[in-house]
Amino acid sequence: MKTGDLAARHLDDAEIVRLIDGEAAGQEQRRWRDHLSACARCQEEVAAMRAHSRTISEWLDRADLQPDEERATPMAEAEGTSARRLEARRRLPARRSHLTAGPWLKAAAIILLMAAPVMAIPGAREWVAQRIGTGTANVAQAETTLATPGEDDDAVLIRFQPAEGAFLLSISTIQAEGMVTISRTSADGEAVLEVGTGRDRPQTVVSGRGIQIENQVTSTASYALALPRGVSHVLLVLGEHRLELGHDDIDGHFVLSLDRVPHDLPGAPGH
Amino acid sequence: MTLDAFARHHQPLERYLTRLTGDPDLAADLAQESFVRLLSQDTPPTAVKPWLFRVATNLVRDSARSSRRRQVLAFHSRAPAVHGDPPPGPDFEVDRQHARCLVWRALDPLSSKERTALLMREEGFRHREIAEALGTTTGSVGTLLGRAIRKAAKHLEMLQEES
Numbered sequence: 001m002k003t004g005d006l007a008a009r010h011l012d013d014a015e016i017v018r019l020i021d022g023e024a025a026g027q028e029q030r031r032w033r034d035h036l037s038a039c040a041r042c043q044e045e046v047a048a049m050r051a052h053s054r055t056i057s058e059w060l061d062r063a064d065l066q067p068d069e070e071r072a073t074p075m076a077e078a079e080g081t082s083a084r085r086l087e088a089r090r091r092l093p094a095r096r097s098h099l100t101a102g103p104w105l106k107a108a109a110i111i112l113l114m115a116a117p118v119m120a121i122p123g124a125r126e127w128v129a130q131r132i133g134t135g136t137a138n139v140a141q142a143e144t145t146l147a148t149p150g151e152d153d154d155a156v157l158i159r160f161q162p163a164e165g166a167f168l169l170s171i172s173t174i175q176a177e178g179m180v181t182i183s184r185t186s187a188d189g190e191a192v193l194e195v196g197t198g199r200d201r202p203q204t205v206v207s208g209r210g211i212q213i214e215n216q217v218t219s220t221a222s223y224a225l226a227l228p229r230g231v232s233h234v235l236l237v238l239g240e241h242r243l244e245l246g247h248d249d250i251d252g253h254f255v256l257s258l259d260r261v262p263h264d265l266p267g268a269p270g271h
Numbered sequence: 272m273t274l275d276a277f278a279r280h281h282q283p284l285e286r287y288l289t290r291l292t293g294d295p296d297l298a299a300d301l302a303q304e305s306f307v308r309l310l311s312q313d314t315p316p317t318a319v320k321p322w323l324f325r326v327a328t329n330l331v332r333d334s335a336r337s338s339r340r341r342q343v344l345a346f347h348s349r350a351p352a353v354h355g356d357p358p359p360g361p362d363f364e365v366d367r368q369h370a371r372c373l374v375w376r377a378l379d380p381l382s383s384k385e386r387t388a389l390l391m392r393e394e395g396f397r398h399r400e401i402a403e404a405l406g407t408t409t410g411s412v413g414t415l416l417g418r419a420i421r422k423a424a425k426h427l428e429m430l431q432e433e434s
Contacts, residue, residue, distance in 0.1 A: 013417025023398050052424035059427055062370035064286055
């Protein structure tokens with residue numbers, strides 16, 4: 001909360017925590033970010049504070065685990081992350097306006113591109129709106145004010161795009177089962193997409209501007225998306241609502257779980 | 272309303288209390304007491320979750336005043352079991368006990384306010400809400416958290432090297 005000239009000093013720990021927790025706003029946030037962009041020492045301090053925070057969270061997660069959470073998940077293997085940590089992270093409530101996998105298990109039960117033909121079918125629309133509505137309610141628990149989408153709005157659209165950068169992730173059509181794990185781990189500035197869970201899973205370098213994933217209704221594929229470290233906040237756009245994923249969310253392996261689509265889904269391909 | 276609140280907040284509250292006290296039994300008691308107090312409110316609080324955590328934090332404070340010895344005993348009764356002679360059983364249990372012991376020992380040097388701020392942050396609370404629970408200003412929560420994070424990380428690192 002100091003107001004001194006940042007040209008003459010560095011960010012202190014309190015300011016760094018406020019910054020990484022998304023507690024700084026307006027002019028204060030701009031001043032700190034401007035300073036950060038030109039100060040290597042403060043950049044290191046911010047990175048160190050984030051790393052400390054992550055370490056503490058990981059140990060707390062490990063200490064909380066219950067025996068039934070000790071089971072391997074394919075994505076844990078794919079990510080080189082312990083299954084326990086992944087499970088614990090999925091179970092924990094989100095930080096800040098955070099979206100953890102828990103709320104999005106339901107919200108992302110079905111992920112559709114705005115122009116996907118299936119959306120033109122009223123039955124599918126209702127099913128999607130129902131799932132999205134449930135997810136939205138859960139997000140509202142995290143004290144983000146959202147209205148439950150109505151039948152005629154665009155709440156069925158889910159896409160990711162950066163708040164400041166250039167990365168866009170769109171996921172389209174119905175997914176039967178699987179996960180999308182998003183990490184900000186790529187050191188070389190390239191976004192890399194891995195599909196599947198086996199050792200021979202294909203790896204694709206995708207454009208820095210974004211990617212669109214198209215699933216089949218019967219797909220059980222999982223995706224691991226490594227975003228460049230330079231990617232800043234990611235904005236989740238759900239209809240007209242926008243929710244920000246901060247650095248910590250992405251570093252902490254943001255997981256979007258995709259539920260099985262019921263066989264009797266009206267309007268589903270093949271139905 | 273209360274049933275809904277229980278379904279939503281009981282698990283996070285008990286997890287928070289277990290981390291804060293290091294004593295799962297005490298945590299369960301205090302979580303239950305917090306919900307009993309919620310039930311007895313004539314007018315339910317507008318924001319239930321912050322209210323519950325604030326009440327629970329106060330209960331921990333009161334409990335620590337009246338039974339400091341119990342906390343100390345509870346903590347120490349668990350620590351040697353991991354470092355000295357782990358109980359037989361699946362690797363999972365040993366690993367979890369090791370993690371618990373490490374975490375409790377790393378959080379022990381933190382002041383009560385630092386520990387509370389850090390654990391409430393882990394549960395996703397805003398600095399304003401943490402400040403309300405601690406009876407302090409929002410600005411000083413950043414300072415508390417900065418100190419808490421550095422201290423806990425340093426002790427975790429030292430304890431990992433030891434073990």
